[in-house]
Each structure stands twice: as structure tokens, then as C-alpha cells.
Amino acid sequence: MVQKLGPAEPAKRRGRGRPRGYDPEVALGQATATFWNQGFAGASLDDLSAATGMNRPSLYGAFGDKQALFHAAMDAYIAQSRAAMTQAFRAGGTLRQTLERIYHAALGRYLSGDVGGRGCFMISAGLGQAVVDPAVRAVVADGLHELDRGFEQLLARAEAKGELPPGADAAAMARVASGMLNALSVRARAGETRAQLDATIKATLDLICGPQASE
Amino acid sequence: MVQKLGPAEPAKRRGRGRPRGYDPEVALGQATATFWNQGFAGASLDDLSAATGMNRPSLYGAFGDKQALFHAAMDAYIAQSRAAMTQAFRAGGTLRQTLERIYHAALGRYLSGDVGGRGCFMISAGLGQAVVDPAVRAVVADGLHELDRGFEQLLARAEAKGELPPGADAAAMARVASGMLNALSVRARAGETRAQLDATIKATLDLICGPQASE
DNA sequence: AGGTTTTTATTCGAAATGGTACAAAAATTA
DNA sequence: TAATTTTTGTACCATTTCGAATAAAAACCT
Numbered sequence: 001m002v003q004k005l006g007p008a009e010p011a012k013r014r015g016r017g018r019p020r021g022y023d024p025e026v027a028l029g030q031a032t033a034t035f036w037n038q039g040f041a042g043a044s045l046d047d048l049s050a051a052t053g054m055n056r057p058s059l060y061g062a063f064g065d066k067q068a069l070f071h072a073a074m075d076a077y078i079a080q081s082r083a084a085m086t087q088a089f090r091a092g093g094t095l096r097q098t099l100e101r102i103y104h105a106a107l108g109r110y111l112s113g114d115v116g117g118r119g120c121f122m123i124s125a126g127l128g129q130a131v132v133d134p135a136v137r138a139v140v141a142d143g144l145h146e147l148d149r150g151f152e153q154l155l156a157r158a159e160a161k162g163e164l165p166p167g168a169d170a171a172a173m174a175r176v177a178s179g180m181l182n183a184l185s186v187r188a189r190a191g192e193t194r195a196q197l198d199a200t201i202k203a204t205l206d207l208i209c210g211p212q213a214s215e
Numbered sequence: 216m217v218q219k220l221g222p223a224e225p226a227k228r229r230g231r232g233r234p235r236g237y238d239p240e241v242a243l244g245q246a247t248a249t250f251w252n253q254g255f256a257g258a259s260l261d262d263l264s265a266a267t268g269m270n271r272p273s274l275y276g277a278f279g280d281k282q283a284l285f286h287a288a289m290d291a292y293i294a295q296s297r298a299a300m301t302q303a304f305r306a307g308g309t310l311r312q313t314l315e316r317i318y319h320a321a322l323g324r325y326l327s328g329d330v331g332g333r334g335c336f337m338i339s340a341g342l343g344q345a346v347v348d349p350a351v352r353a354v355v356a357d358g359l360h361e362l363d364r365g366f367e368q369l370l371a372r373a374e375a376k377g378e379l380p381p382g383a384d385a386a387a388m389a390r391v392a393s394g395m396l397n398a399l400s401v402r403a404r405a406g407e408t409r410a411q412l413d414a415t416i417k418a419t420l421d422l423i424c425g426p427q428a429s430e
Numbered sequence: 431a432g433g434t435t436t437t438t439a440t441t442c443g444a445a446a447t448g449g450t451a452c453a454a455a456a457a458t459t460a
Numbered sequence: 461t462a463a464t465t466t467t468t469g470t471a472c473c474a475t476t477t478c479g480a481a482t483a484a485a486a487a488c489c490t
Contacts, residue, residue: 017466018456037346042256045448055469056449066448115346127404128343131252131330141405169426172418176391179398179415186397189342190356200394203387207422211384232436233486260478270439275479 024062025076027052031063032073033113036121039128040070070129074139077121081109082146089150095158096209099177103201106181110188111197119189123182144182151178165210173208180204239277240291242267246278247288248328251336254343255285285344289354292336296324297361304365310373311424314392318416321396325403326412334404338397359397366393380425388423395419 014020034043034051045066049056063069088105089098110119118124122140130137151174159170184197192200206212249258249266260281264271278284303320304313325334333339337355345352366389374385399412421427 015466016458016464018458018468020467039254039256039343041254042343042347044446046446057451057470058468060449061467118346119342123401124342127334127339127401128254128257130404130406131333132257137404137406141407144402144405167426169418169421172421172426175415175418176395176422179395179402179419180391182401183394183397186338186342186401187359187394189345189352190359191345191352192356200390203384203390204394206384206387207391211382211387230436231434231488233438233488235437259476261476271479272440272481273438276437281478 022052022054022058027054027059027062028072028076031059031069032077032121035070035073035125036113036118037115039125040066041128067133070125071135071139074122074126074136078139078143081120081122081143084109085147085150089154094209095154095163096205096212098154099205099208100201103181103184103204107184107188107194107197107201110185111194117188117191120182120185123185124189144178147181148174148178151175177204177208237267237269237273242269242277243287243291246274246284247292247336250285250288250340251328251333252330254340255281256343282348285340286350286354289337289341289351293354293358296335296337296358299324300362300365304369309424310369310378311420311427313369314420314423315416318396318399318419322399322403322409322412322416325400326409332403332406335397335400338400339404359393362396363389363393366390392419392423 030051030053031048034047037043038047045056045059048066048069049059052059054062059069063072084105085102088102091098091101093101106120111117122143126136126140126143130140152171155164155170155174155177158164159168164170164173180200184200187200188197245266245268246263249262252258253262260271260274263281263284264274267274269277274284278287299320300317303317306313306316308316321335326332337358341351341355341358345355367386370379370385370389370392373379374383379385379388395415399415402415403412
């Protein structure tokens with residue numbers, strides 16, 4: 001889990017001094033994974049140092065103190081998540097296909113890693129800090145609401161295209177669709193199997209889009 | 216927030232030695248609140264000592280080490296939550312009334328305290344430890360699945376009573392109903408207002424039970 | 431009153447934690 | 461080659477953390 005040290009491949013020269021022994025993006029990813037599993041308070045600088053292969057002064061020089069590192073981890077996670085989600089939202093197809101793609105893209109991230117289900121980083125690690133650090137709470141809330149808006153637009157477009165039954169309430173559907181994404185995070189971290197989580201996704205799709213024969 | 220010390224009122228004599236200066240149940244509640252806000256790793260023994268008004272040796276004598284105290288906090292929370300939920304599930308009324316009662320009972324707990332939304336203790340504090348402590352993960356999973364079964368029975372009974380429309384899938388509805396409870400926890404802790412959360416509840420009820428005029 | 435028992439209060443200690451100082455190392459530039 | 465610049469590695473520091481040891485306090489029992 002530690003990136004190899006020593007002179008990194010001369011990928012990009014950066015001018016004068018000694019070259020870095022690590023790739024900042026890789027290191028940030030490894031620090032993120034540590035926070036993801038153990039939370040902010042549960043991840044010591046020694047843990048982070050071991051995970052990234054950087055010693056503490058390097059960590060400090062690159063990212064600032066522990067809080068700053070955590071914020072950098074959130075920003076990086078959000079950026080990645082946003083990229084994947086944007087793609088899933090926009091790839092086209094029926095409403096059901098789109099929702100299914102969204103849920104499975106998210107679930108793939110929630111089940112990634114080697115600890116048996118970590119959930120969403122913002123929910124699992126971010127919300128742990130939310131009560132202690134208002135700035136973290138605000139970032140998490142923004143992330144949630146950005147997704148909310150995505151679902152609202154998706155459902156509104158589906159309604160406009162006539163994909164929804166006549167009496168359907170697109171706004172209500174969007175709220176539930178977004179909420180069930182949070183539920184998947186919770187339950188992935190609680191250790192539910194992929195089969196169980198897939199069943200929850202199917203139930204959500206059936207309720208929103210109408211039932212469909214099993215595959 | 217600290218219970219008063221000194222000789223407690225002679226509620227129940229317990230025989231020989233010096234009487235306790237605290238009520239174990241009250242102290243456990245205060246310790247639970249500390250874990251709830253700050254998580255397991257984020258709550259130091261000093262924090263817990265200050266919150267309960269017990270000094271460390273007393274804490275240790277009463278509950279064992281920090282892990283044991285956390286497990287005791289989970290057990291107590293589950294017992295309280297189960298009592299409230301059982302009542303909400305069984306009090307009768309239409310499906311919509313019952314679901315509304317369940318969600319609002321839970322939401323009241325999720326918004327309790329003076330830190331602006333803490334969510335469910337098991338999700339907010341428990342899941343933070345789930346990856347680190349498999350026993351905690353198992354307890355949380357059990358709690359979730361106990362609720363799942365409650366919703367399954369509730370929806371199955373509603374179906375049997377003919378409260379659901381003909382084509383409805385009671386099992387899928389139960390999964391979503393249970394999942395949205397998790398979503399409420401997440402969003403309460405993210406700082407959503409009661410009005411926002413009520414709107415999510417209403418959306419869930421509308422989707423499961425059919426729309427209803429606003430009050 | 432004197433002894434017994436249980437809890438509380440003070441204190442201590444070893445380890446871990448977050449953060450930093452400083453010199454050695456590895457590159458560039460002159 | 462020598463000076464410069466940036467990063468690394470080691471060591472250190474003050475504080476916090478968890479836990480335990482020990483003595484004082486407050487009740488009961490005889």
C-alpha cells in the first residue's frame with residue numbers, strides 16, 4: 001500500500017531542488033483511504049504516514065496539518081465522485097437504465113477497498129466530523145444537495161418526456177431516489193452483501209419506475 | 216450537563232459501602248451523547264469523564280474500558296430506540312399514519328441534542344467504528360435488519376388489509392421505507408432543517424401510499 | 431466507637447499524538 | 461565543481477491519552 005520511494009520516475013521536472021519521492025495525487029488517495037476506514041480522529045498521523053509512504057514533515061509540507069489534509073481528501077473525493085456521477089447521469093437511456101447506472105456506479109465505490117464495505121466517504125468519514133467541524137458539515141451538505149439537484153433534473157426530464165405515469169410526483173421521486181443513495185452507503189458500511197444491496201436497488205427502481213421482471 | 220455529585224438522594228440503598236455519586240443510567244446516557252457527537256475515537260476519556268461527572272476510575276469501575284463503555288452505549292441506545300419504534304409501529308391507524316408516526320419518532324431522536332442534528336447513534340457513531348471493530352458492525356447490522364423486518368411486517372399487513380393498490384410490491388416498499396429512515400439520519404446530521412426533513416418524509420409517504428393534499 | 435466495604439479523588443506513568451527543528455540528500459543552475 | 465534549492469530522514473518536544481495504583485471518604489454492621 002506504500003508507493004515506492006526513492007527518485008520517482010522523472011515524470012515532470014519541477015525545477016530546482018530534490019525531486020519528490022511520491023506522487024501527490026497517489027498519496028492523497030492513500031490518505032483518503034485511511035480517513036475513509038478510520039475516520040478523522042481514528043486516523044493518526046503515523047497511520048497516514050504509513051499509508052502514504054511519506055514521513056510527517058513531507059505530509060505537512062505537501063498538505064498542511066491534519067485538518068487541511070482531511071479537507072483536501074474531501075475535495076478530491078468529491079471531484080472524483082462528481083466526474084463519475086455526471087457521466088452516469090448523462091449517458092442516456094430510459095429512466096430506469098439511468099437510475100440503475102447511477103446506483104451501481106455509486107455502489108461500486110461504496111464497496112471498494114479491502115475492508116468489506118466502506119460506504120460513501122462523505123457520509124462515513126465526513127459526517128463523523130460534521131458535528132465537530134462546521135466547515136465539514138457544510139461541505140457534506142453541499143455534496144448531498146448537488147446530488148439532489150441531479151435527481152430533480154433527471155426526474156423532471158423523465159416527466160417531460162412522458163416516461164412517468166400520469167399522476168406521478170417527480171419531485172417526490174427525486175427526493176426518494178436521492179435518499180436511497182444515502183441508504184446504500186449506510187448499509188454497505190454495515191456490511192451488507194452486494195446481493196442485498198442490489199436487491200435494495202431493484203426495490204427502489206421498481207417503486208419509482210414501476211416493476212420489471214427480474215433478469 | 217454534569218449530574219450533581221456528593222451523596223445521591225437515598226433512592227435505593229445497596230448495602231455496605233459508600234453510595235455512588237451518580238445514577239448509572241444517567242451517566243450512560245451522557246456518555247452516549249458524547250460518543251454520538253464526537254464518535255468513538257474522537258471522544259477522550261476526559262471528555263467522557265466531564266460529560267458524566269464521573270472521574271476515570273469510577274467510569275472504569277462501572278463500565279470497564281472505553282470499548283466496553285461504547286458497547287454499553289450502543290446497547291442502551293438500541294433498547295430505547297426499540298421501545299419507541301415498537302410503540303410507533305403498533306399504535307394502529309392507516310399505513311400512512313403509521314409510517315408518519317415512525318418517521319417522526321425517529322426524526323425527533325435524530326434532531327435531539329444541542330448540536331444541530333446528530334442523526335442515528337448507530338449510524339453516526341456506530342458505523343464510524345464498523346470498519347475497525349467487527350463486533351460493532353454486527354450490532355449495527357442487526358439493528359438495521361430488525362427495523363427492516365418491522366417494515367416488512369407492516370407493509371405485508373397493509374397489503375393483507377387491502378390498503379395497497381393492486382399491483383403494489385409490499386416487499387419493495389418495505390425496503391425503501393426502511394432505507395429512507397437511514398437517509399433521514401444522514402441528512403439530519405448533515406444539518407438539514409426540520410422543514411427539509413419533513414419534506415423528505417412527505418415525499419416518501421406520497422411515493423409509498425399515494426399522494427395526499429398538504430396539511 | 432471501631433471495623434468493613436464500596437466508592438470517590440488525587441496522582442502517577444507509559445505510550446501515543448500532533449507538530450516542528452535541523453541536518454543530510456538529491457536534484458538544478460552557474 | 462561549487463552554490464542553490466527543494467525534499468527527505470531523524471530526532472525531538474509538549475501535550476494528550478488510556479489506564480492503574482493508592483489513599484481518602486462515606487456509608488453500613490457489630
